[in-house]
Amino acid sequence: MAHVWRGIIREYLDRLPFTEEDRIISLGEGGTPLVHAPSISQEVGADVYVKVEGMNPTGSFKDRGMTSAITQVVKDGDHTVVCASTGNTSASAAAYAAHAGLQCVVMIPQGKIAAGKMAQAIVHGARLVQVDGNFDECLDIVRSLSEDYPVALVNSVNPYRLQGQKTAAFEIVDQLGDAPDIHMLPVGNAGNISAYWMGFAEARDAGGATRTPRIWGVQAAGAAPFVAGHPIKDPETVATAIRIGKPASWDLAIAARDESGGWIRAVEDAAILAAQARLAADVGVFVEPASAAPIAGLLAAAAQGEVPQGATITCTVTGNGLKDTATALAGHEVEPTVIPVDVAAAAKVLGL
Numbered sequence: 421m422a423h424v425w426r427g428i429i430r431e432y433l434d435r436l437p438f439t440e441e442d443r444i445i446s447l448g449e450g451g452t453p454l455v456h457a458p459s460i461s462q463e464v465g466a467d468v469y470v471k472v473e474g475m476n477p478t479g480s481f482k483d484r485g486m487t488s489a490i491t492q493v494v495k496d497g498d499h500t501v502v503c504a505s506t507g508n509t510s511a512s513a514a515a516y517a518a519h520a521g522l523q524c525v526v527m528i529p530q531g532k533i534a535a536g537k538m539a540q541a542i543v544h545g546a547r548l549v550q551v552d553g554n555f556d557e558c559l560d561i562v563r564s565l566s567e568d569y570p571v572a573l574v575n576s577v578n579p580y581r582l583q584g585q586k587t588a589a590f591e592i593v594d595q596l597g598d599a600p601d602i603h604m605l606p607v608g609n610a611g612n613i614s615a616y617w618m619g620f621a622e623a624r625d626a627g628g629a630t631r632t633p634r635i636w637g638v639q640a641a642g643a644a645p646f647v648a649g650h651p652i653k654d655p656e657t658v659a660t661a662i663r664i665g666k667p668a669s670w671d672l673a674i675a676a677r678d679e680s681g682g683w684i685r686a687v688e689d690a691a692i693l694a695a696q697a698r699l700a701a702d703v704g705v706f707v708e709p710a711s712a713a714p715i716a717g718l719l720a721a722a723a724q725g726e727v728p729q730g731a732t733i734t735c736t737v738t739g740n741g742l743k744d745t746a747t748a749l750a751g752h753e754v755e756p757t758v759i760p761v762d763v764a765a766a767a768k769v770l771g772l
């Protein structure tokens with residue numbers, strides 16, 4: 421019988437803090453494709469794969485952390501979850517809360533999240549509060565709320581989030597048969613880079629992988645506190661998902677970078693948009709801008725001769741392009757050709 425994927429908690433139960441007895445809240449997340457990128461591989465002189473996290477139920481990697489966070493909330497008997505978000509966390513929290521029968525409150529920076537993500541929070545029935553401030557300020561509010569009121573925080577400062585998200589590293593090891601030489605991903609609030617490092621280290625310790633990869637993190641130039649070496653006050657980038665100046669998992673991300681022998685660098689918005697277009701045109705994978713940051717970072721590193729030739733490099737592309745079609749189409753002239761219902765007219769317009 422074909423293997424049917426059962427969601428990350430059931431698939432990796434022995435490596436997560438849950439048991440068969442728990443009521444597992446799952447939408448079937450994880451099990452995402454690792455897709456080879458031939459033209460990018462050729463350009464950089466390495467074997468490059470993209471881990472397509474936009475294939476998750478709500479279209480981003482957040483679902484891995486949300487199945488575990490919400491499963492724990494249910495276990496604890498809480499009824500309301502709260503999060504701050506640049507859009508994907510709120511979409512995921514809203515969906516998993518709906519599935520579990522919980523109330524969900526989301527705080528988002530006004531005017532700074534993509535339309536698709538906003539739609540997700542709304543259709544899943546979350547209470548949406550827009551804040552006249554940025555993500556970092558939204559996170560400050562929800563952290564205080566969760567300390568003073570009976571609401572459970574499901575941002576990645578909740579340790580169950582990182583537990584779920586580490587499973588992406590397990591999958592990459594399973595898919596390649598070992599850890600890659602280098603793993604790349606975008607860095608915003610820095611939960612995911614921390615979760616991947618934990619996952620790769622656990623996979624090595626458990627014997628599934630013979631080594632850990634170097635972790636190369638990529639930020640947007642206008643929102644690059646790790647590159648600056650300190651938090652920044654007014655982050656700005658077209659990649660709204662990573663428009664973050666004060667990452668919550670600062671120390672864990674620094675540890676991931678340094679213990680792995682990696683780095684965290686920044687790329688300009690124009691390079692992010694070019695990499696997004698390249699992934700869509702060359703690989704057939706449509707990602708949101710933030711997700712293209714690691715590809716932009718990889719191409720920049722290659723241009724400087726810093727990519728070890730023949731290395732295996734995996735890049736997490738974190739979110740689905742359909743969430744933010746406005747940004748993707750902004751540089752395109754969309755002039756649809758209209759013809760009558762007529763084969764000859766179709767052939768003529770196509771130059772056949």
Ligand code: F0G
Nearest residue numbers: 505506508509608609610611612738739
């Ligand atoms: N890529 C996408 C598409 C994201 O939505 C995020 C974070 C990141 C990368 C960065 O991951 O924060 O773990 O370093 N989005 C959060 C949100 C902040 O609210 O959806 P990180």
